Amino acid sequence: MGERWGVVSGGGTGIGAAVARALVAEGCSVLVVGRRADVLAATVERIGADTGRPDAIRAVTADLADPEQVGRVVEAVGGRPVDVLVNNAGGYLGGDDGTLAGVAAQWRANLDANVLTAVLLTEALLPVLRRPGGRVILVSSIAAQRGGGGPYSAAKAALHGWAYDLAAQLGxxxxxxxxxxxxxxxxxEFFGDRMTPEGHARRVAQTLVGRAGVPDDVAEAVRYLASPAAGYVTGQVLGVNGGSVLGR
Known part of the structure; x- marks a missing residue:
């Protein structure tokens, strides 16, 4: 089949970096996208050293909520067929909800960060997705299924409906x-300095397996969905949550 190419947004830290490392280790060449050049550079160096494939990973700095900056990714891809696109960029953005203007700003910020980034990057790369065999993977959150995150929950849930439409369009x-x-x-970095020992313990207690997840847990799920072995799996939501929310 030749060399496979992947693009991972939000690839500088955490889950995105773990996904990028898993894909490089699997033999893909990967472009990681993020907003912080220094963080991306450190991640590229570390993954290249860890996998022994320093030429298989590189980075581009872009805010994917800005249509003009998405063009940097398209330029970096350079017309190559993209086998795997992982839309991981996003996060919870707080704000002042004491006024309607503050509520509107917070909701727009969360929708931009979690939905618009995925939509714009995917739309920009649709022409170069591998046909047949391309893989588009969206990283959502347990909050989309059980709530608890306000605008963040709603934004992540929006990815599910869009994924179903996109699966039908591209199938x-x-x-x-x-x-x-x-x-x-x-x-x-998701919780920043908001996480407390009590919060950690409470979240672990909600699982059936008695432990917190780590980025590699999610990366392994992405690795499977990105592989040729997952060609008969589409339009699905795969929970990686230790049993905190049961499948439905």
């Missing part, structure tokens, strides 16, 4: 579209 071209929905994952 005839043998491109699959799936969602990975992580539960509580430690060792990421």
């Amino acid at each position: 005839s071209e043998q491109i699959t579209v799936n969602v990975v929905s992580p539960g509580y994952v430690a060792e990421t």
Whole structure:
């Protein structure tokens, strides 16, 4: 089949970096996308050293909520067929909800960060997705299924409906579209300094397996969905949450 190419947004830290490393280790060449050049550079160097494939990973800095900056990714791809697109960029954005203007700003910020980034990057790369055999994977959140995150929950849930439409649109071209929905994952920047020992313990207690997730747990799920072995899996939401929310 030749060399496979992947693009991972939000690839500088946490889940995105773990996904990029898993794909490089699997033999893909990967372009990681993020907003912080220094973080991306460190991640590229580390993954290249860890996998022994320093030429198989590179980075481009872009805010994917800005249509003009998405063009940087298209330029970096350079017309190569993209086998795997992982839309991982996003996060919870707080705000002042004491006024309607503050509520509107927070909701727009969360929709931009979690939905618009995925939509714009995917639309920009649709022409170069591998046909047949391309893989589009969206990283959602357990919050989309059980709530608890306000605008963040709503934004992640929006990815599910869009993924179903995209799977129907691209299925005839043998491109699959799936969602990975992580539960509580430690060792990421998601909670910043908001996480307390009590909060950690409470989230672990909600699982059936008695531990927090780690980025590699999610990366392994993405690795499967990105592989040729997952060609008959599309339009699905895969929960990676230790049993915190049961499948339905």
